[in-house]
Amino acid sequence: EIVMTQSPATLSVSPGERATLSCRASQSVSSNLAWYQQKPGQAPRLLIYDASTRAPGIPARFSGSGSGTEFTLTISSLQSEDFAVYYCQQYNDWPPITFGQGTRLEIK
Amino acid sequence: EVQLVESGGGLVQPGGSLRLSCSVSGFIFNSYGMNWVRQAPGKGLEWVSFISFSGRSMYYADSVKGRFTISRDNAKNSLYLQMHSLRAEDTAVYYCTRDPDGYNFDWGQGTLVTVSS
Numbered sequence: 497e498i499v500m501t502q503s504p505a506t507l508s509v510s511p512g513e514r515a516t517l518s519c520r521a522s523q524s525v526s527s528n529l530a531w532y533q534q535k536p537g538q539a540p541r542l543l544i545y546d547a548s549t550r551a552p553g554i555p556a557r558f559s560g561s562g563s564g565t566e567f568t569l570t571i572s573s574l575q576s577e578d579f580a581v582y583y584c585q586q587y588n589d590w591p592p593i594t595f596g597q598g599t600r601l602e603i604k
Numbered sequence: 605e606v607q608l609v610e611s612g613g614g615l616v617q618p619g620g621s622l623r624l625s626c627s628v629s630g631f632i633f634n635s636y637g638m639n640w641v642r643q644a645p646g647k648g649l650e651w652v653s654f655i656s657f658s659g660r661s662m663y664y665a666d667s668v669k670g671r672f673t674i675s676r677d678n679a680k681n682s683l684y685l686q687m688h689s690l691r692a693e694d695t696a697v698y699y700c701t702r703d704p705d706g707y708n709f710d711w712g713q714g715t716l717v718t719v720s721s
Contacts, residue, residue: 528706530707530708532649532708534649539699539711539712539713539714540649540699540708540711541711542707542708542709542710542711545705545707545709551709583648583649585649585707585708587705587706587707588706590654590663590706591651591654591663591664591665592651592663592665592666593639593651593654593706594651595648595649595650595651596648597648598648598649
């Protein structure tokens with residue numbers, strides 16, 4: 497089973513600043529990596545798939561990069577609605593599909 | 605508009621059974637694989653099960669293998685999860701998701717399953 501590790505667990509950033517979230521896989525997942533955003537009381541929402549492709553309707557301030565075992569989600573200029581929990585998920589070697597434990601992005 | 609609507613959650617005693625349903629609209633259901641993903645209270649996301657577009661292939665997390673069964677009825681645009689021998693650790697919100705290629709493109713709002721005496 498591929499283990500996904502996200503860092504940091506909590507990230508404090510001011511509105512308007514850049515946020516950089518990391519996700520590491522225990523073995524290569526190629527570019528088969530997705531990112532999700534989850535706000536309190538809501539279902540997760542797909543942001544990025546194939547490591548760098550934005551899902552329909554996702555603002556351009558969200559970008560994904562990386563391949564192999566190291567991945568990054570960057571939010572270029574944080575808006576108030578971006579403060580949420582973010583999860584990465586690999587789908588290169590499954591079952592099982594595996595998620596990271598999440599990064600909570602909070603207002604500084 | 606794509607919609608996935610889960611139902612069937614509730615309170616059940618340990619060892620009991622429950623059947624979740626997911627009614628789908630807004631896309632060609634029989635063209636997509638589907639997942640169940642769950643989230644225990646205050647915890648992260650856990651994949652539970654996958655079924656292929658045809659229903660011929662099913663996969664399960666080790667934590668539910670032998671207790672849960674995923675199925676689908678393409679004529680009814682519906683996905684199901686039959687859960688037996690429920691444990692306290694199965695308590696979670698269960699989401700159904702559309703899976704175009706291994707990731708979860710669309711999500712339902714979830715249904716809460718509580719296993720408690």
